[in-house]
Amino acid sequence: MTEYGRGSGSEPWHPADPLYGDQGWGGQQQYPQQAQAPYGHQAPYGQGQEQGYDPQYQQQQPHAPQQYNDPSYADPSYGGQQEQYGQQEQYAQPEQYAQQGQGYDTPGYPAQQYDPSWETGQAAMPYGTTPADPYGGQNPDLYGTPEAYPPPQPPGRRQEPPEPVSDWETEAEEEERHPFFTGENGDDEHDDDPAGSRSSRGGRDRRGKGKNKKKSKNGVACLVVALVLVGGVGGIGYFGYQFWQGQFGAAPDYAGDGSGSVQVEIPKGVGGYEIGNILKRNGVVKSVDAFVSAQEKNPKGRQIQAGVYTLKKEMSAESAVKLMLSPASQANFVIPEGKRNVWVYEQIDKKLGVKPGTTQGVAKAQAKNLGLPAWANGRANLKDPLEGFLFPASYPVAKGQKPEDVLRKMVARSNEEYGKFELEDKAKQLGVDSPWELITIASLVQAEGTSHDDFRKMAEVVYNRLKPGNPQTYGKLEFDSTYNYIKGQSKIDLTLEELRKYDNLYNTYYYRGLPPGPIGNPGAEALQGVVNPTSDGWYYFISLDGKTSKFTKTNADHDKLVQEFNKSRNN
Known part of the structure; x- marks a missing residue:
């Protein structure tokens, strides 16, 4: 027996009923203290809801009149209906239950008789008899057929219907069942079972597949983690090895002198x-x-x-x-300060292992193609167009190189070094035509001087003698170095008669002003003295020991030093 003295099961209930699955379960918490209101005498809406009572239920269900003893149901015009409708239902006391004739299973009170219509909405029927069709034959009873609806569930256990599965989820599910993802070899673990045994254990097979799927997913995850860990450890090991090699390991090396x-x-x-x-x-x-x-x-x-x-x-x-x-x-070739181009050409020929005169011939033939600056091109009456542009420095010269390549590097170095002095601006400040004149003056100072102080004073001597109205030389430089350059020599015992009789544009004893071009390759120190000369009024100089120079402002003072030099030579 079930609760309230019912039979072993509930009455059939068609799902088309609006309260399908609700009313029957609400009856489990009926309070016995509350009186059952007769049909048509229900309490106002809102009361009794916690007992599962629905005031609209009675109006929606087409119950048979003979199932109820309420005279108001049979006669809608019953006068007592309007009077009792608005009455509020009260909780009955024990003595009220006795007066109403309702039985309640409480000591001292008559037992309350169970009315099946409380939960099913149907009239009470004798126990053990075939239940009548609650729908009056309008709808068939579907519970006795294979297509019967499942029994209703309590409200607390009801679940929402499963959401529809999309195609891609189905494909993903099928893909995961593939042996490649599940880790299976395609053969069922029960292949040795008799035919049909697999279907008899369908539930267990499904559980087994689920476990296999979980195991396969866990296995793939573990594999991925393992690969990541192995890769990380391998990377750390590689860089650690490289670090160790760089810090402590010996680098690959040959043995011996080669x-x-x-x-x-x-x-x-x-x-x-x-x-x-x-x-x-x-x-x-x-x-x-x-x-x-x-x-x-x-x-x-x-x-x-x-x-x-x-x-x-x-x-x-x-x-x-x-x-x-x-x-x-070291196969480097070093050009000292003041050296003439003739000497440089001879040394290059030796370094390259070529016939003597080869480099000098290339210099004269390709001078315009070796990178000279614009202000150095187009000069007339030059002994050597590259003179002054083979800058004193160290150059890589070895066999297998071409003379023009070596010369081009030297000219490029000269342009680089000369560019540091801003020669065009300095030429305007010092009263000369162009940087060409400054390079020529620097070559004269380099040939005659011996120190940085000498370079600055000798540069002033040049600038003072170049003035046409000077009372000392009247525009002539009278440098022995210019005569020696054109003669291709380096003598110091020269007579004034010899110097003043030789007619050549490079001979400053014969012509006023500067020679046509540089007479050697000046260094950076001589060039620095030229752009920053002294202003003490020097016109003459002489070297008594070949290492230092003495400067004077008048010809008389200069003659005294000359006599002193000649006396030292005769001793």
């Missing part, structure tokens, strides 16, 4: 790593790190200069550094 011979040119302004790369490309050292390490260990390693070096193949880095610091390996 063999054969190779010439390597090191450009200006490069550091240890650049030098190491050049040596490695030429097969001298095995690795850049080995050379840099050897250079840092050598106390003089930082003194490696730009130039051409004659080295050997496959040398140890230590041997390469030592050889580059030795003058024996």
Whole structure:
């Protein structure tokens, strides 16, 4: 028996009923203290809701009149209906239950009889009899057929209908069942079971698949995590190894002093790593790190200069550094300050191993194509158009190079150094025509002077003598160096008769003003003295010992120094 003395099951209930699944469960919490209001005498809406009571229910259901004892149901005009409708339902006391004749299962009171219509809305029927059709035959009873609806669920257990599954979710589900994702080999673990046994264990098979899916997903996740960890550990290990190699490991290196011979040119302004790369490309050292390490260990390693070096193949880095610091390996060609181009051409021919006169012939034939500045082109009556533009410095000159390439580098270096002095602006300030005149004056000062102080005073001597109205030389420079240049010599024992009789534009004893061009290659110090001369009134100078010079402002003072020089020569 069920609660309230009902039978073993509930009455059939069609889902088309508006209160399908609600009213029956609301009856589980009926309060016995509340009296059952007869049909048509219900309480106003809002009362009794906590007992599951719905005032609209009675109006919606077509109950048979004979199922109720309320006279108002059979006769809508019953006068007592209007009178009792507005009466508020009160909780009945025990004595009221006795008066109403309702039985309640409480000591001292008559037992209340259970009315099935409380939950089903149907008239009470004898126990054990076939239930009548609550719908009057209008609707068939579907509970006795295979298509019967499931029994109603309590409100607290009801679930929303499952949402429709989209196609892509279905495809994803099928894809996950593929052996590639589930980790299965495509064979069922129950293949050895008899036919039909798999369907008999359908529920367990589904659970097994779910477990396999979870296991496969967990396995894939673990695999991904493992790969990430392995990759991270591998990366850390690689960089750790590289760090260890850089800090403690020995770089690849050759052994011994090497063999054969190779010439390597090191450009200006490069550091240890650049030098190491050049040596490695030429097969001298095995690795850049080995050379840099050897250079840092050598106390003089930082003194490696730009130039051409004659080295050997496959040398140890230590041997390469030592050889580059030795003058024996250096193939650089150094031009001293004041040297004439004739001397430079001869040395280049020797370094390149070419026939004497080759470089000088290239200089005269290709002077316009070697990079001279615009203000140096088109000059007439020049002995050498490149004179003054082979700047004194160190140059890489070795066999296999072309003379024009070597000359082009020297001219480029001259342009670079001259550009630092802003010669065009200085020429205007000093009263000369162009930078060409300044380079020519610098070559004269370089040839006659011996120190920086000499350069500044000699530059003033030149500027003072160039003035046409000067009372000392009347516009003549009278420099012995200009005569020696045109003669191709370097004598100091020259007579005034010899100097003043030689007719040549370079002879400043014969012609006023500057010579047609420079007479040598001045250095930066001489050029600095030219652009920043003294202003003390010097006109004359003489060197008594060949190392220092003495300056005077008058010819009489100069003659005294000349007599002193001649006396020292005769002793």
